[in-house]
């Protein structure tokens with residue numbers, strides 16, 4: 001267990017990190033209307049606490065895999081903001097050179113391996129990565145340092161896979177959980193249960209029973225929690241990361257939350273009527289930022305001036321990130337023909 | 343009796359599904375988003391209200407299992423139509439489609455049948471990218487036992503959908519997303535004979551253009567402009583992929599002096615145009631009088647960046663240039679291209695069509 005994962009939650013820091021995702025997503029939504037970010041974009045507004053509460057326990061050696069709704073995971077893991085934005089604009093300086101757009105992100109230096117949009121596509125990849133980390137560790141223990149890349153014996157890197165309640169229905173999810181338990185992989189399954197797959201509610205897709213209990217039946221250590229309370233997520237993830245690091249096998253967190261914007265795109269879509277009446281409004285009252293802010297103020301961990309300063313600082317960072325991104329260059333079709341084979 | 347109405351391709355699909363649900367009480371319409379507010383780009387609108395939630399339904403995010411479940415239901419006498427909003431998602435159901443659906447009738451000596459339709463949509467534009475705009479039609483068309491149709495015209499969309507649903511075999515029904523907004527005529531009483539084989543979309547005398555799906559629309563655009571410059575192009579739409587109608591192409595070539603251009607919407611290495619050429623040469627060895635050409639996409643995944651969409655996707659301009667090269671009339675190219683040019687980026691089919699989609 002690293003020292004970091006034993007620390008009590010630094011609520012102010014967590015708040016700042018969540019706010020950073022929120023403001024970045026809002027800025028993307030605002031500028032999307034200019035029709036220069038021409039790619040399908042799934043925003044995570046309303047769900048920020050999960051990415052932040054989990055990634056707070058990870059080092060850059062730990063790895064993250066994610067899905068179509070990946071901006072928050074990428075940023076929480078330390079992914080470069082200007083390169084994310086450049087990717088949305090389709091510039092050569094984007095994190096995928098403009099090949100992927102919003103749904104395909106990567107930042108290897110930060111340990112964010114990849115997000116892709118075929119639902120479930122990255123789930124087994126995360127397990128394979130964790131399997132390799134486990135094998136490399138045993139290679140190190142046997143003295144074969146080269147394959148392990150000089151890692152200290154005893155330390156296990158963990159791998160995290162973020163996915164949604166819809167993804168839980170894919171067969172590959174269950175095939176992967178089975179193997180992960182069989183091999184006791186240092187892997188965290190983080191299920192962001194926002195009750196919808198696109199516009200289809202959970203009740204049209206799954207019988208009424210708890211997702212995490214199915215994971216438990218597979219043999220994972222599985223719990224559920226409030227995905228809109230960053231302190232709760234932080235605590236659950238703390239234990240889960242520690243377990244995975246210490247060889248106790250794969251961990252599963254089902255975290256309840258709600259997406260505010262439309263499934264894909266910059267707008268809200270409550271007018272379409274697929275959510276229950278009042279549902280969105282109710283979840284907005286349970287906003288992860290609002291809840292954390294209330295605690296920060298009530299417990300005098302922060303004050304209005306400091307919170308206002310955070311806003312200014314972030315507004316500057318995001319403004320600069322857009323400015324950097326917009327200096328990008330157009331990729332050519334010749335360049336896009338490269339890297340078909342390694 | 344004629345009953346002709348003008349509608350969009352998407353509306354024609356909806357109308358066919360509506361008529362089929364009325365005609366076949368055993369038909370099911372199932373897929374992710376079928377009854378949601380966006381109703382698969384409008385193509386399933388109102389059908390749940392009309393035929394009930396038992397027959398028109400959403401499904402779990404489980405393409406592989408649900409394909410098998412639909413095959414099982416088909417074996418037991420239902421007539422499922424399973425929809426995937428992207429052909430890319432159908433890759434998850436390939437095992438069930440190829441190992442089971444395509445072979446079931448054959449493997450069990452014709453005793454059982456799988457009346458199943460898989461509706462898939464090829465995405466394009468607004469940065470759909472590597473995993474949401476693949477052109478996999480040739481791969482599916484190479485599976486014996488699986489029928490693959492890729493209608494281009496609005497009338498064909500209506501009739502071939504009805505035909506696919508009535509068929510007692512598994513049919514992969516491929517729609518190109520950019521066809522959904524194209525308008526055309528649907529004649530509900532069109533004779534069945536007009537639905538088999540390739541479709542002659544335009545008569546011409548100078549060259550045969552065999553095209554697939556959305557590329558047939560680009561071919562027609564090119565043909566219209568070329569006509570004004572005195573070049574007469576015959577356009578043949580190759581709508582049935584598992585049974586390429588080379589006889590129709592050969593009879594066109596007999597008229598156009600054996601000059602052939604094939605235009606496909608797939609990477610060159612994945613183009614079923616190669617198979618068309620090979621079959622044509624094998625079956626009609628003297629049909630070609632001049633070296634044929636194939637227009638297709640580059641041999642790599644579709645990159646997301648809109649900056650390269652114009653270079654990735656060939657269209658009417660490339661078709662027209664190739665026609666003029668084959669006919670040795672390149673002196674016309676400049677003025678033809680000028681007439682064809684559009685300032686609309688190739689990641690958008692028309693101005694009303696803005697992302698994300």
Ligand SMILES: Cc1ncc(C[n+]2csc(CCOP(=O)(O)OP(=O)(O)O)c2C)c(N)n1
Nearest residue numbers: 069117118119164165166167196197198431
């Ligand atoms: C295999 C596959 N099927 C369908 C889709 C279309 N699709 C994209 S996101 C999505 C919903 C996923 O829901 P969930 O996993 O709960 O994630 P959320 O969007 O709610 O965050 C669907 C159906 C896809 N991308 N891949």
Ligand SMILES: [Mg+2]
Nearest residue numbers: 164165196197
């Ligand atoms: Mg969901």
